[in-house]
Structure formats: structure tokens, C-alpha cells
Amino acid sequence: MLQIKNLTKVYEGGVQALTDVSFDVPKGQFMAVIGLSGSGKSTLLRCINRLVEPTSGTVIFDGEDVTAASDEELRLIRRKIGMVFQHFNLVQRSSVLTNVLSGRLGYVNPAWSLINRFPPKDVQKAMVELARVGIEDKAAYRADELSGGQQQRVGIARAMMQDPKLVLADEPVASLDPVLAHSIMQYLEKINQEDGVTVLCSLHFLDLVHRYADRVIALNEGKKVFDGLPSEIDDEKFKEIYGREAERVG
Amino acid sequence: MKKEVKRLGRSIGIGLAIVFGLVIYAYGFKVIKVNLDETRSPRRQEQLVRILRALAKPDLIEFEQTEYLVDLPIMVPCPEGGYIPPEQDTSKPYIVVTPSCADPGSMAQIEGFNFAPNAEGPINFIPPSQVKLTLGRFQADETGHFFLTVKLPNRKTTELNHLTATTRTRVGGPSLSQNAIDTWDKIVETVFLALLATTLGLLFAVPLSFFAARNLMKDVTSPLLNVSLSILALPVGAYLGAMISNFAGSTVNLLLKDSPLLNLIGALVGCALLYFAVRWAVPADELQQPAIRLRVMRIAVLSLAVLVSLLSLYMLSSLAMWIGNTLEVRLGSIGFLGTFIADLGDILGMTLTVISALAGAGVLMSLTDRLGRKIIKATTKPMAKGIMMVMSAIAGAALFFMIMAGLDWLYQFKNAALTIAWPLGLGALLGLILSIRLNPRDNFPIGLVIYYIARTIFNALRSIEALIMVIVFVVWVGIGPFAGVLALSLHTIAALAKLYSEQVESILPGPLEAIKATGANRLQTIVYAVVPQIIPPYISFTMYRWDINVRMSTIIGFAGGGGIGFLLIQNINLLNYRAASAQMLAIALVVASMDYISSRLREETI
The missing domain is CATH 2.60.40 (Immunoglobulin-like)
Known part of the structure; x- marks a missing residue:
């Protein structure tokens, strides 16, 4: 489903964000990516849909070479990959409905979308997706009128509008409190189990990893240092991933 | 001991700095010709008192x-x-x-x-x-x-x-008094001068500001082959677009000039045809690439629709001019409404040529872009490189030739070697050098090139005061407020485009990233992620600029740009200070109230 081979990213200015990272994600898996801040988790996720241009290596998604795609091909690949962000990345001044509908931009005809016209069935689908995350009554609100947890649910609804085969979640719960974190993770779990969407999710808290992930990979300074089941992370592995001085919290 | 020496050195340093500062100010006094005797001379004081008393009694x-x-x-x-x-x-x-x-x-x-x-x-x-x-x-x-x-x-x-x-x-x-009535007329003219200049500036500055925004332009990259093809396509497409538009215009002019009824029917039928054509050829949602025959049909229908819409727009323009001219005569005291409609029709006719030239260039450039990608994909690497080198050399030559043609028009060199051979040779050489250094698939940062060109032009235009620009426009359209509007508009375009583009640069990158990740194209990304974020600052800056334009338009009359400045400078030259005082008072009132209104409106919109 998703194959990552020898992925390396060096930012301008020489920061080595990823070094020779390779792994496969089979269809339908809920995979967690863990590691310290700055270990390259975000860069890894962004290299998959080329929001960040990889320096070398290949990303194969659903049999298509993402890294070699032209702009137009990349656009068609991107619409199959939903993305959820740590800071939600909603357009604050637009309505919730518009934010959700914007997930459809890759599919609709560009000319109509420029004057904010979407086909009725897309609007219906948007309402269904909002209902699924329990905020269909907020559709007409402006995005910045919503609380953090609600905004992230809009973010998930937007990703789901794309009919994605893969959802990349970049620390989706890092700016939420623990209770909300679980509710958001449950939505991700739901789309993983009910719709069979593959989820690649970077996380900070190990208890969330244990609770939700089928498999986990760990990055340290851009290198893959662990790949296995969540239950395999014992204290020794933990210190390897997070450094000798680290202590477990939760 | 050492410490004392250090301290002494410091004191001497400070002393020297003070002396140096004094010398600078002394020289400043000399250059400015500060003359305190003049301020004390009774003759001057008497004049001053006379003028102050005149100014205190505005002729109202x-x-x-x-x-x-x-x-x-x-x-x-x-x-x-x-x-x-x-x-x-x-x-x-x-x-x-x-x-x-x-x-x-x-x-x-x-x-x-x-x-x-x-x-x-x-x-x-x-x-x-x-x-x-x-x-x-x-x-x-x-x-x-x-x-x-x-x-x-x-x-x-x-x-x-x-x-x-x-x-x-x-x-x-x-x-x-008569002076008060004249002042009122001119201050009204001034406010509208500022309004028109701001509106015109706004219309141009909004689209242009995106070209001067680094965060948007740095992502715009294209292989050199495509860039070369686009450079060649730009003038050809613009020429073709303008030709088609002129053809449509002259057809309408020839057939339907004096029959408003036919114009009306034509415009309505054209609009209806356009609506159905677009509904058929541009479906709302498309999951798969349609078959090639359907696509060809669609392109044919759309091209026809473009021609029809051009024709009906020209009909609309000539209809508006007819209606306007008729109303102008009939309406009497509010005949200016008719004149306005006629002018709008005229403006529509004039801008259609420009718009279709731009559209023609755009269409041809996007076609050549596809062609370029096909070439790169279909050919082997050395072959693609060869094609790229040839095209890049031709494009370089063409670009330099066009630039030189512009310079030649300005300076009239009358020297074939300088205007033809040199730019062609130099352009081809530079194009070739560039293409040798790049791979066919490498992305050339054309967006940044456009960004720097746009920035340079805006900065250059902004540094020329509207008061100076108006001198050129007075020669073109004659002394009066129209010249002032054009000069102020040009300055407003540059200033607003700069301010706007800085706002675009300071938007949050998150939503941009999110919209891009959904598979939206560049235009969709701008409409959905950029535009909602920039609307409040755009409104605020437009208000601010209107405020500035009101102030500018009060003095643009000094250089022949119409408005109250024209009256003011006349009265000052005639030593009619009581009348000038009335105009100064009017300026102060308008500027102060504009200040207040614009700050209130800005508060409301944010």
C-alpha cells in the first residue's frame, strides 16, 4: 500500500531531517510514528505527500511513484491521501462547512469551485462527515468559533471528504487535553476500522500508542530506530528511542 | 594607569564626537541659510501679521x-x-x-x-x-x-x-461668498478624485499583489523547456487574443452599430448560449478523465463560447453607450448618470481587448506548458536536453529582442546591429548557457524571477511621487482632475500592491499546507487558503490608502491635477489669502473627517 525506500531529507542549510528511512505500511494498518520533537516525524509524514520535497529515496503509494510524479499527477495522488494536523490548519475565517468541503477540491471542477460552488452530493457528504464526528450542528459557524477539540474534528471531516485510502495524522492530539485526545483518537480508530483507511499517525504519548496502534516505528535524529508492535517497547527500547535520560510519563 | 589612559581616550572621543556633531549642524545652518534678522525685521513682521489676519478670516x-x-x-x-x-x-x-x-x-x-x-x-x-x-x-x-x-x-x-x-x-x-461656493465644488471634486483613484488602484493592485508575494511565488517552478515555450507563447497568445477581440469588436460595430434593439437581443442570446455551453462543457464534478472525443468537443464548444461571449460583451458595450448617450440628453440635470453608463460601455470595450490579449496569452501558455511536459516525458534524456537547449536559446533571443524593441521605441537608436543582431545573439547565448547548466527535469524558479521583477517595478513606481507623475498625465489628458486620478491611481497600484503582498506573505502557512494536501490546484489554494486570510487586512489597507489619497488629491492640483489644490495655488499666487484660507480650512476639515471615518471603518471591519 505504502512503501518508503531509503527516504532522506536534507533541508536547505544542511539540517539532516531524515536519513535513509525505509518501511512498508500494509493496507488497513494503524501505524504510529514516535520520537522526540525534531526527530523527523513531521518531515516523514510531509514527504509522503510531498508537502516537503524529499532529497532522495522513493515513496510508492498504491503502486504509483509519488516522488517521480509531475505536478498534475501529484495532485491526483494527494487527493487520495487525507491529512490531519497538530494545529488543525483550518481556515479560521471560513465556515465549518466550507472548511470540510475544501477537502473535495481535488475532485470538483476547478472553475466552479473558484466561486464556492460544490455539487449537492458533496454538500450532503460534508454534512454526513460532520455528523459522524458529532458536530453537524456547527456547520454554519466560523471555524474560529469552535473549541480545539471541535476544530480537530472538522479537520478529520475534511480529510474524510477526500475519500482517502491513507490518512496522515501529524500529532493530531498534541494540542488537546487527554480526554479530547482520546475522543479524537477514537474517531481515527473508527475510520481505520469501519472504512478500512490506512492511518499513519505520529504521537507523543506511549499510552495512546499502546491503546490505538497496530504497529509502531520510532525515529531518533532522522533515523529509524524501532519497528514493531507497541507491546515490544520495554524500558530498554524506550531509552533507545528517547535517550538515556528520559523517563516514562504515562 | 592603563585605565586612566583608556578613560582619557574615551573623553577625547566623546569630545570629538560632540565637535563633529556641532560642525554638521553648523553646515546645516549654512546650507539652509538660516536668517534670524529676517524674522525680526519690522517690514516682514508687518507682512506676516497681515497674512495671518487674512488667513484668520476665510472668505466664506x-x-x-x-x-x-x-x-x-x-x-x-x-x-x-x-x-x-x-x-x-x-x-x-x-x-x-x-x-x-x-x-x-x-x-x-x-x-x-x-x-x-x-x-x-x-x-x-x-x-x-x-x-x-x-x-x-x-x-x-x-x-x-x-x-x-x-x-x-x-x-x-x-x-x-x-x-x-x-x-x-x-x-x-x-x-x-462666491469663493465658498467654488471651494465647495472643488472639495467635492477632491473627495471623488481620491475615491476613483483608490478604486482603480485597488482593482489592479489586488491581482498584482499575488505576484509580489514570496511565499506564493517561490513554489511556482517549471522546467526550463516549459519556461522557454511560455516566453515564446506569451506575445503570440496576446497578439492572437487581441486580434480575436478586435475582430469581434469590429464585427459588432459594423453590423449593429446603430440598432440598440439588435444589440440587446444579441447580448441576451449570447449570455444564454454562454450559460448552456459552460453548463455542458464544465461539469461540476469529474472523477475520471473523460474520453478524448468528449474532451475535443468540449474544447471546441468552449472556444465557440468564448467568441460568443466576446461578441455579446461588445454588444453590451455598444448598447450601454447608446443607452447612456440617449439618457444624457433626456435626463436633464441628472444626465451625468447617462454619461456614466456610456463611459462604462466605452471602458468595457477598451478593456475587452486587454483582457482577451491576457486570456489568449494564458491559454497558449498553458497549452505550451502541457506540450513541454509531454516532450520531457516522451523523449530520452539527451534528446530532451537538446530540445531544451534549442528552445531556451530561441526564447532568450526572443526575450532580449522584445526588451530591446521597447528600449528602441524609447530611445530611437536607428541602428539595426544594436537593435536586432546584438539582443538576438546575446539572448540566445544566455539561454544556451542557462540550459547547459540545467537538467531537463530540473525545476527553474520562474516564480521567484517574476517575484523580483514585480517587486522592483512596484518599488520604482512607489518612489515617484504622484505629484510628479501627474506632470506626464497632464500632457496626455490635459489639466484637470482626470490627470490627477490617473497619476494617483498609478501610485496607488504600486503602493497597495506592495502593502497587500506583505499581507499575503504574513498569512498562516498551516491552512495553505492543508488545502494543498487535499489535491487542490494553485488557484484553488489561493481562493480557499489565502483569500479568507487576507480580506480584513486588504480592507484595512484600502481604507488607509483612501485616506492618503484624499490628502494627496488636495495638493495634486498644484501640478495641474485638479481638485482643490488648483484653486488654492491660484489664490496664493494672486495673494488672495482670505480666499486661500477658505480652501485650507476645507482641506483641514476633509482630511480630519476622513481620518476619523477611515479609522472607524477599519475598526468595524477587523
Whole structure:
């Protein structure tokens, strides 16, 4: 489903964000990516849909070479990959409905979308997706009128509008409190189990990893240092991933 | 010991710095020609007081006045046998002169009675030639009495002369002076001048500002082959677009010039056709690439639709001009509405050529872009590189040739080697060098190139004051507010585009990233992620610019740009300070209220 081979990213200015990272994600898996801040988790996720241009290596998604795609091909690949962000990345001044509908931009005809016209069935689908995350009554609100947890649910609804085969979640719960974190993770779990969407999710808290992930990979300074089941992370592995001085919290 | 030396060095340093500073200011005084004697000279002070007093009394209000004339015949010199003046009616104001006749050039006492309290006016001497001479001014006291000594003119005649005392009394209430009415007319003109300049500037600055935003442009990259093809496609497409538009325009002009009914029907039918064509050819949602035949059909229908829409827009333009011209005659005092409609029609006709030239360039460039990608994909690497080198050399040559053609138009070199051979050769060489250094698939940062060009042009335009620009426009469209509008608009475009683009650069990158990740194209990304974020600052900056434009338009008349400045500079040159004062007052009021209104509106919109 998703194959990552020898992925390396060096930012301008020489920061080595990823070094020779390779792994496969089979269809339908809920995979967690863990590691310290700055270990390259975000860069890894962004290299998959080329929001960040990889320096070398290949990303194969659903049999298509993402890294070699032209702009137009990349656009068609991107619409199959939903993305959820740590800071939600909603357009604050637009309505919730518009934010959700914007997930459809890759599919609709560009000319109509420029004057904010979407086909009725897309609007219906948007309402269904909002209902699924329990905020269909907020559709007409402006995005910045919503609380953090609600905004992230809009973010998930937007990703789901794309009919994605893969959802990349970049620390989706890092700016939420623990209770909300679980509710958001449950939505991700739901789309993983009910719709069979593959989820690649970077996380900070190990208890969330244990609770939700089928498999986990760990990055340290851009290198893959662990790949296995969540239950395999014992204290020794933990210190390897997070450094000798680290202590477990939760 | 060492410390003291250090401290001493420091003190000397500070002392030298102070001396240096003093020298700089002394030189400044010399250059500015500071002259304190002038400020103390009584002559200057008297002038200053006069002007300040004039400025404090703006010429806004006048009263209707009636003239009352008291006439006393007088002989200069005394005739033989003496002279007895006629009896005066003592129930009315009257004057008595002592002596009643006198030698030319001698002194005479004039006494007035029964005048209105505090009345004042001139004492005139009217000889038989009727050329009056003012001998002095009288000022009556509270009882209406005055006493004045005057010197009789040095002229002899045997006929009767007249001495007259004239008083003016106000009748009725105050009314606006002619100057006040002129000032009102011009201040209204000024406010509208600023409004039109801001609107025009806004229309151009909004789209242009995206080209000067680094965060948007740095992602715009394209292989060099595509860039080369686009450079070649740009002039060709623009030319074709303009040709098609001119064809449509002249067709409409030829067939339907004087029949508004046909124009109306044509425009309506055109719109309807366009609507159905677009509905058919641009489906709302498309999951798969359609078959090639359908795509060809769609392109054909859309091209036809474009032609139809051009035709109907030209019909609309000529219809608007007809309606406008008819209304202008019929509507009488609000005929300006008709003129406006006619002008809108004319503007539509003029802009259609430009728009279709741009559209033609855009269409051809996107076609060549696809062609470029196909070439890169279909050919082997050395082959693609070869094609790229050839095209890049041709594009370089064409680009330099076009630039040189522009320079030649300005400077009229009249030198074929300089205007043709050199740019072609140099451009081709530079294109070739660039293409040798790049791989066919490498992305050339064309967006950044456009960004730097746009920035440079805006900065250059912004650094020329509108007051200077107006000089060129006055030559083009004549002295008046229209020249002022054009100059202010040009300056506004540059200034607003710069301010706007900085706002685009400071938007949050998150939503941009999120919209891009959904598979949206570049235009969709701008509409969905950029536009909602920039609307409040755009409104705020537009208000701010309107405020500036009001201030600018008050003085743009100094250089012939119309508005109140025109009146103000005239009155200053005529030394008519009371009238100028009225205009200054009007400017102050308008600028202050504009300040207030724009800041209130800005608060409301954010």
C-alpha cells in the first residue's frame, strides 16, 4: 500500500531531517510514528505527500511513484491521501462547512469551485462527515468559533471528504487535553476500522500508542530506530528511542 | 594607569564626537541659510501679521450691502465773487466742507453729520471728467459725526466738482461668498478624485499583489523547456487574443452599430448560449478523465463560447453607450448618470481587448506548458536536453529582442546591429548557457524571477511621487482632475500592491499546507487558503490608502491635477489669502473627517 525506500531529507542549510528511512505500511494498518520533537516525524509524514520535497529515496503509494510524479499527477495522488494536523490548519475565517468541503477540491471542477460552488452530493457528504464526528450542528459557524477539540474534528471531516485510502495524522492530539485526545483518537480508530483507511499517525504519548496502534516505528535524529508492535517497547527500547535520560510519563 | 589612559581616550572621543556633531549642524545652518534678522525685521513682521489676519478670516460669507451717497458740490479754485454751496438737507446724512471753495492742493476740513453710528467709507473727489479720486476714508463716531482733513487735488477747473461720502450698510442675512461656493465644488471634486483613484488602484493592485508575494511565488517552478515555450507563447497568445477581440469588436460595430434593439437581443442570446455551453462543457464534478472525443468537443464548444461571449460583451458595450448617450440628453440635470453608463460601455470595450490579449496569452501558455511536459516525458534524456537547449536559446533571443524593441521605441537608436543582431545573439547565448547548466527535469524558479521583477517595478513606481507623475498625465489628458486620478491611481497600484503582498506573505502557512494536501490546484489554494486570510487586512489597507489619497488629491492640483489644490495655488499666487484660507480650512476639515471615518471603518471591519 505504502512503501518508503531509503527516504532522506536534507533541508536547505544542511539540517539532516531524515536519513535513509525505509518501511512498508500494509493496507488497513494503524501505524504510529514516535520520537522526540525534531526527530523527523513531521518531515516523514510531509514527504509522503510531498508537502516537503524529499532529497532522495522513493515513496510508492498504491503502486504509483509519488516522488517521480509531475505536478498534475501529484495532485491526483494527494487527493487520495487525507491529512490531519497538530494545529488543525483550518481556515479560521471560513465556515465549518466550507472548511470540510475544501477537502473535495481535488475532485470538483476547478472553475466552479473558484466561486464556492460544490455539487449537492458533496454538500450532503460534508454534512454526513460532520455528523459522524458529532458536530453537524456547527456547520454554519466560523471555524474560529469552535473549541480545539471541535476544530480537530472538522479537520478529520475534511480529510474524510477526500475519500482517502491513507490518512496522515501529524500529532493530531498534541494540542488537546487527554480526554479530547482520546475522543479524537477514537474517531481515527473508527475510520481505520469501519472504512478500512490506512492511518499513519505520529504521537507523543506511549499510552495512546499502546491503546490505538497496530504497529509502531520510532525515529531518533532522522533515523529509524524501532519497528514493531507497541507491546515490544520495554524500558530498554524506550531509552533507545528517547535517550538515556528520559523517563516514562504515562 | 592603563585605565586612566583608556578613560582619557574615551573623553577625547566623546569630545570629538560632540565637535563633529556641532560642525554638521553648523553646515546645516549654512546650507539652509538660516536668517534670524529676517524674522525680526519690522517690514516682514508687518507682512506676516497681515497674512495671518487674512488667513484668520476665510472668505466664506458675504452680506448684501446698499450704498448711500452724500454729494456736495465744490469749486476748485474759488470763482470770482465767491461760492456758496447749496443748502443741505439736515434731516439726512450730510457733509460740510470748510472752506466751501479752495485752491487746488490746499487742505480742507470735511465734517459729516447724521451718519449711521460707526459708519465708514471713502471720501471721493469727482471732477467733471468723472474720474474719481479717493481723498481719504472717514470713520463716524457713535453719534454719526465725523471730522476729516483732506488735501484737495492739484487740478484747476472752472466747473463744479463734487465731494462724495459713500457708506455701505448691510441688508439681509449673510450668504455664501462666491469663493465658498467654488471651494465647495472643488472639495467635492477632491473627495471623488481620491475615491476613483483608490478604486482603480485597488482593482489592479489586488491581482498584482499575488505576484509580489514570496511565499506564493517561490513554489511556482517549471522546467526550463516549459519556461522557454511560455516566453515564446506569451506575445503570440496576446497578439492572437487581441486580434480575436478586435475582430469581434469590429464585427459588432459594423453590423449593429446603430440598432440598440439588435444589440440587446444579441447580448441576451449570447449570455444564454454562454450559460448552456459552460453548463455542458464544465461539469461540476469529474472523477475520471473523460474520453478524448468528449474532451475535443468540449474544447471546441468552449472556444465557440468564448467568441460568443466576446461578441455579446461588445454588444453590451455598444448598447450601454447608446443607452447612456440617449439618457444624457433626456435626463436633464441628472444626465451625468447617462454619461456614466456610456463611459462604462466605452471602458468595457477598451478593456475587452486587454483582457482577451491576457486570456489568449494564458491559454497558449498553458497549452505550451502541457506540450513541454509531454516532450520531457516522451523523449530520452539527451534528446530532451537538446530540445531544451534549442528552445531556451530561441526564447532568450526572443526575450532580449522584445526588451530591446521597447528600449528602441524609447530611445530611437536607428541602428539595426544594436537593435536586432546584438539582443538576438546575446539572448540566445544566455539561454544556451542557462540550459547547459540545467537538467531537463530540473525545476527553474520562474516564480521567484517574476517575484523580483514585480517587486522592483512596484518599488520604482512607489518612489515617484504622484505629484510628479501627474506632470506626464497632464500632457496626455490635459489639466484637470482626470490627470490627477490617473497619476494617483498609478501610485496607488504600486503602493497597495506592495502593502497587500506583505499581507499575503504574513498569512498562516498551516491552512495553505492543508488545502494543498487535499489535491487542490494553485488557484484553488489561493481562493480557499489565502483569500479568507487576507480580506480584513486588504480592507484595512484600502481604507488607509483612501485616506492618503484624499490628502494627496488636495495638493495634486498644484501640478495641474485638479481638485482643490488648483484653486488654492491660484489664490496664493494672486495673494488672495482670505480666499486661500477658505480652501485650507476645507482641506483641514476633509482630511480630519476622513481620518476619523477611515479609522472607524477599519475598526468595524477587523
